Structures are given as C-alpha cells and as structure tokens.
Amino acid sequence: MAEAISVSEYSAVRGGGTGLIDLSARGRMLVSGSEAVTFLNGLITNDMKSLAANSWMPAAFANVQGRLLATVRIIHREDGFLIDTEESTREAVMKLIERYTLAGDFKVVELADEAAEMSIQGQASREIVEKVFGTQAAELGRQKSLTFDFEGAAVTLIRATHTAEDGFDLFVNRDDSATIGDALTHAGAQSVSEETFETLRIEAGVPRYGIDMDEKNVVTETNLDDAVSFTKGCYVGQEIIVRIKHRGHVAKKLTGIVLSGPAPVAQNAEILSAAGKEIGRITSSAFSPKLDRAIALGYVKYDYIAPGTRVKVASADDSIDGEVSALPFVKGSWYEAP
Numbered sequence: 244m245a246e247a248i249s250v251s252e253y254s255a256v257r258g259g260g261t262g263l264i265d266l267s268a269r270g271r272m273l274v275s276g277s278e279a280v281t282f283l284n285g286l287i288t289n290d291m292k293s294l295a296a297n298s299w300m301p302a303a304f305a306n307v308q309g310r311l312l313a314t315v316r317i318i319h320r321e322d323g324f325l326i327d328t329e330e331s332t333r334e335a336v337m338k339l340i341e342r343y344t345l346a347g348d349f350k351v352v353e354l355a356d357e358a359a360e361m362s363i364q365g366q367a368s369r370e371i372v373e374k375v376f377g378t379q380a381a382e383l384g385r386q387k388s389l390t391f392d393f394e395g396a397a398v399t400l401i402r403a404t405h406t407a408e409d410g411f412d413l414f415v416n417r418d419d420s421a422t423i424g425d426a427l428t429h430a431g432a433q434s435v436s437e438e439t440f441e442t443l444r445i446e447a448g449v450p451r452y453g454i455d456m457d458e459k460n461v462v463t464e465t466n467l468d469d470a471v472s473f474t475k476g477c478y479v480g481q482e483i484i485v486r487i488k489h490r491g492h493v494a495k496k497l498t499g500i501v502l503s504g505p506a507p508v509a510q511n512a513e514i515l516s517a518a519g520k521e522i523g524r525i526t527s528s529a530f531s532p533k534l535d536r537a538i539a540l541g542y543v544k545y546d547y548i549a550p551g552t553r554v555k556v557a558s559a560d561d562s563i564d565g566e567v568s569a570l571p572f573v574k575g576s577w578y579e580a581p
Contacts, residue, residue, distance in 0.1 A: 248439040253532055255433040256408055256443055257575065261365035262435035263427050264405070270333025270355050271414065274340065275323030276348040283324065286339060286479055287315070288462060290472040294319045299388050299401050301470040303462050304339055309483030311462050312339065314452060314470065318388045318401060318414075323350075325399065325414065327360070331453040359420035362403070363432050364410035364443070366576040372411055374430040375423075376400070383411070396423060405440070407447035408575035442529045445540060448570030450497055454510070455526040455540050464493045464542065466570065495523060495542045499568035500554060502537040505530055506563075513557040514541055522547045525556060533573045543567060 256262040274283065284291040289302035299318040306312055313332035318325040328336045333355060343349045363371055373381035376393060383389050383402050390399045396419035403412045415423055428434065435443075448466070450456045456465040462484055463471065473488055487493055502508065507528035514523035528539035539556070547554070550569045555562040 248442050248532075249436060250532070252433060252435045252439040253442065256365045256406055256435060256439075257533060257573070259366045261363050261367045261371050261432045262406075262439075262443075263424065263432040264362045264364060264435045264440050266360040266362050266412065267358075267417070267420070268330040269360055270328045270330060270336060271353075271358050271360065272326050272337060272340070273323050273352045273354055274326060274350070275352075276350045278347040278349050279324055282343045282347070282349050283317070283340070284475070285477065287317070288467075288471040288478060288480070288484065289317075290475040291317070292475070293472075294324075296321070297388050297390075298386050300386065301467070303467055303470045304336065305462050305478075305480030305484065306458070307479060307483075309461050309463075309480040309487070310458050311452075311456055311460050311465060311467075312458055314456075314467065316401075316403075318399060320388065320390055320399060325354075327414070329452045331451075357417055359415050359417045360412065361415075361420065361424060361427075362405060362410055362412045363427060364404065364406045364408045364435075365432075366409060367431065368408070368410045369580070371427060371430045371432050372400075375426050380411075393423065393426075395419075398423065404575075404577040405447065405449055406443040406575065407571045407573050407577050408443075409577050409580040442531070445527050445529045445538060446531050446533060446571065446573040447575075448499060448540065448572060450540065451527070455497060460542075461487065461493055463487055464496055466497050492545050495544050496548050497526070497540060497570075498543050498548050499570045499572050500525070500539040500541055500543075500556065500565045501534065501568045501572070502528075502539060502556065503564040505535075505537055507537045508539055508556050508558060508563060514543055515555040515557060515562065516547060517553045517555070519555070522554070531572060538568070538572050539565075540570075
C-alpha cells in the first residue's frame with residue numbers, strides 16, 4: 244500500500260512538467276565477450292540475436308517451469324551489454340549469469356556500486372533533455388540507446404517510462420551523478436520521492452518484483468509479453484511459456500481494480516466476484532489523485548479480467564466494491580509521444 248505522496252512532486256510528473264527519480268538502488272552489470280550473446284540468449288526470454296548495437300530491449304529470466312526469476316533491460320553498448328534489473332533481483336541475476344564466466348569468453352562486471360541511475364518522467368522530459376544534452380538526445384527513439392560525453396562524464400541514455408508519462412533513463416558514473424542531477428533540476432526537473440513514485444508506477448500498471456510478481460508467477464501472467472520472444476530458439480523455461488501461449492491464455496493475469504472509495508486496500512486482500520466467489524488477490528494499492536479514488540493491482544482469474552467486470556475486495560470488517568480496469572489506469576504522455 245503506497246504511503247502519502249507529495250502533491251507538488253505528483254503534479255510535476257502528471258501535470259505537464261518533469262520529475263527526477265533516483266533509480267540507483269537498482270542492479271546493474273556489464274556483460275562482454277565473444278560468447279556473451281550465445282550465453283545470454285539461452286538464459287533470457289527475449290531474442291539477444293535481434294538486439295542491434297545502440298538499442299535496448301526488455302527481457303526476463305525464468306526457471307525451467309517458466310516461472311519468473313527476474314525482469315531486466317539489456318542495453319547493447321560498444322563495451323558490451325549493460326543489464327539493468329530491480330534492486331530485489333540484483334543478486335539473483337548476478338548468480339544466474341556469473342556461473343558462465345568460466346565456460347567461455349564471457350565476462351561479468353557488477354556496476355551497482357560505481358554507477359548511478361536516474362530517470363526523468365513527464366510530458367516536458369524531452370524539453371529538459373534537449374536543454375541539458377542537446378537535440379540528438381531528445382530525439383532518441385524508444386528502443387534506441389545513446390552513449391555520449393557530458394562535460395567529461397560518460398552518459399548512457401534510453402527512452403523509457405515508469406509512470407505512463409514520456410521519459411528517459413540515464414546511466415552514469417556515481418561520481419558524476421550529482422552534477423548531472425543538478426543540471427536536470429536546474430533545467431526544470433523536480434525531484435520525486437520514493438513514495439510519490441510508488442503511486443505513479445501503480446497508476447501506470449507497472450509491476451514490481453517481490454510485490455506484484457515473484458517466482459510463483461509464470462512469466463506471461465505478469466503482462467511481460469514484450470519481454471518474450473515466442474519464435475526464438477531454446478532458452479530456460481521456453482517449453483512452458485510457449486505451451487501456454489499456444490493453449491490460448493494463462494489461468495490468471497495481473498490486472499487493475501478501480502475501487503469505489505478513496506482508501507487503498509491491503510496486499511493479499513481477496514478479490515471476489517459479484518457473486519462472492521474468490522477470484523484473485525491484491526498485490527499493490529494506492530490512492531490515485533488523477534482518478535480521485537483508490538486503485539489496486541492484482542491477479543484475477545482469466546474469466547473475470549474483462550474491463551468493467553464488477554468485483555468486491557475483502558477488507559478486515561467488510562468488502563469494498565470495485566471493477567476491473569485495463570492497464571495502465573492513467574494513460575499519460577507516453578501514449579501520445581512519437
């Protein structure tokens with residue numbers, strides 16, 4: 244359940260401005276070597292062989308049962324493949340790939356302690372990037388990356404959203420992060436707290452590992468289809484993931500619930516059908532200033548995931564009315580930007 248948020252921070256992201264979010268707690272590692280593509284391709288759900296230089300893609304690590312171990316973003320730079328993952332899966336991803344370092348020309352260097360990561364999110368993010376880094380950076384395509392020098396600091400930039408608003412993520416050396424952060428705030432970006440970011444990401448329908456998904460979930464239950472290649476060769480978990488795809492659908496799926504009142508609901512609260520049948524559980528919840536009511540993410544049985552389906556969410560003393568919603572709850576400037 245999200246904590247109280249800052250109105251000014253929220254408005255900076257949702258109200259046409261730009262918010263600056265510190266993502267340095269996430270895990271980062273650099274994979275290189277002539278056999279990096281081969282080894283990684285056998286471990287992740289997306290197709291490494293299709294990842295061109297100066298581009299990036301989402302992917303997932305699964306176990307042999309097709310269950311989710313971690314989500315990642317992989318950026319193809321000149322010096323190798325920069326892998327970015329959530330803080331909760333940093334150690335797991337390192338363990339998954341480190342074991343191949345003795346199997347061939349495959350090197351892994353953890354960067355979390357020496358590198359920093361930040362994101363600017365909001366309708367004005369392109370303007371901020373152009374002010375600070377120039378036109379080429381501001382016009383970066385959505386699956387492209389750009390590595391450049393900024394006043395002696397190496398910056399890797401990708402176009403990405405965490406909030407359903409337009410945005411960019413920056414990967415920099417930790418020693419340079421304060422200087423670059425100051426440049427972005429001087430250009431108009433407002434710092435956003437973790438509490439405000441949590442509400443924004445729930446409104447955007449973005450799941451977090453350890454909260455909205457974990458190793459008990461099959462990859463395709465979690466709305467990660469863009470992180471999966473259903474046509475590439477063998478990888479860990481492929482048989483189950485492809486079998487489910489050909490079967491038609493998963494038994495349950497992560498979806499949105501719009502509640503009738505303003506109070507968020509507890510994690511793991513039961514989701515009930517209109518007839519009182521248990522059909523799922525809540526994973527995250529927050530009050531949405533944009534919708535002026537509480538919202539929640541949760542897993543719902545497939546027969547009940549149509550938007551508009553009436554449901555109830557069990558609370559300690561009663562139940563709260565709600566209805567199933569398509570994700571994201573809030574379609575911001577990311578869905579309008581080219």
